[in-house]
Every structure is written in structure tokens, then in C-alpha cells.
Amino acid sequence: MDPQDDWTGNNEERLDALFAAYRNACPDPEPTPGFMPQLWQKIEARERSSTVLVRLARNLVTAALALSGIMALAVSVSHSHANSLPPESYIEVLAEDHARQDLGYFEPVQVEPAADQR
């Protein structure tokens, strides 16, 4: 039956008829012979690109681990080097030295009494 024959009722009915006509105007198509080969080509291409990404991510993780290992080694070396130094910090040593110099500076001046005052 021609769907347009149904388009005589109210707009709701006409819209339903139009949708039904649309269903008939777009039947299930037969897939072309190339459908499956093309699909597998796409699957393989996606797998290849995801393999490249996985490999890249793995390399990045390895590089990051190596870098963090090197940094940990560097930190532990500098830490052990710091432990071999005297316990005072540079500031403490400087302050101590400065205090010694200050004492010298403020040492009371010995003034000899004048001869007429004797």
C-alpha cells in the first residue's frame, strides 16, 4: 500500500505514516563483498596503532623508572657526602667565627693615664 494514502488523518497520524514510509524507503541493504575484508583491514590498522602506542608507553615508563633510579642514586650519594662533613652547618661555623671577631673588636681599650694626672 502506498504510504501517502495514509497521510489523510491528523498530523500525528500523518507523521506516523511518514515514519512508516521512511522505514519502507530504507530497507536493510545487502552488504558489499568488500565489507568483511575492509573491516579486518581496519581492525588490523587499529591493532597496529594501539601496539605502537603501547610500545611507546612502555618505553616512557622504562625511561621514567631509569631516571628516577638515577635521581635516587644522586640524592643518596649527596646525602652520604653531607654526613661525612662536621655536624655544624655553614651558617653555624660562620656565626661562631663572627662572634670571635666581635669579641676582639669590643675588647676594652687600655688607656694609659696622663703624666700630669699621676
Add this chain to the structure above:
Amino acid sequence: MLVDFELVKRARDGEGAAFNQLVAAYRKRILGTIGRLIGHPEDVEDVGQEVFLRLYFSLDQLRSAEVFEPWLYRLTANAAYDYLRKRRRRMESRMADLSEQQVVLADALASGKVDRDEGQRKWIRDTVDSLLAGVSDEDRVLLMLKEVEGLSLKELGKIYHVNENALKVRLFRARQRVLKSFKASRKPVAGLKGSR
């Protein structure tokens, strides 16, 4: 369900032949649905391959047999939506070409160069396409699944993982918008009647 879950399991375990059987069982139905969802027969196979490509890479997430079909429909709806969204972006630049195509089609119809039935089918597709231009791509896909594919609210609920009442409201609003456009543009319908 068109296949038993054993086949799905074998495809999930990487058996190529099982995946081929799975695609062969569903492709005609899925291509038909895609054709009606997107309204552009020339792009149906591409979108269909995208659906099965997504299926292939997500099969390992499937846990039970009863969710297979809703899940395949979900992949189909998503692929159709992605296609429509991309197409909408290209639409504006092609508007002039489209109207030119319609004039060419009308001329061809008038001169009898195009098969009258094919011309009528194209006219129906274009009419529905233009009516649906007023709703969002998500609503278009939802409305098509309900009105054209004939899926029930329960089935749609399984596909979208949404409450049936929420779907009902959304469908009602989308349909009202389409109905408004339908009332406003009776010209294509009149043209269709005239073309018989």
C-alpha cells in the same frame, strides 16, 4: 538473539572465524538500522564497519548473553550519533550543493530520467531528514530507534541505561518538535503527492 552466547565467547577469546560469524549474523540488520538512523545510504557501510570495529575491541567487556543485543544497539546508536555530529559540522558548507542536488533530482524526476519509485524514496528520506534537522542528533537517533525501528521503551532503557519515564519525556518532546516542523512544512508532502 540471532546467535548463541558460545559464539560471542569464542569471538571474545580472539577466534577470528567466530567473529566473522557474529558479524555475518547481525550486519544486515545493523546496516539497515544505520541507514535509517543516518539517512545517507552512501555512508552506511563505513558506519557499519565502525560499529563492528568497536564491537571487536570491546567484546572483552561483555559479561552476559542477555546484554549482547542492547549493547550492539548502543554501539550502533553511538556510531550513528558520531557520524551525524561530524556531518552536521560539514553541512553548512554543503548547503548550496544540497539545494542544487534537489533541483537536479526534481528535473530528473520531471524528465523521467530517474525511476519514479526511487525518486519517491529519496523524497521521503529527504523529507524525514529535513524534519529531523530541528532536533538534536541524540534525539534524532532516539526518535528513529523508537518510531522507525520500533524498539520498545524497555528495550531503549536497556540500550541507554536510562529510566523509562525519562525516555518517555524526552521522546515526547522530540516528537513534538518534529511534529511542529511537519505542520510548518507541508510543501514536501504536497510535492510527494504530486509526484505520483
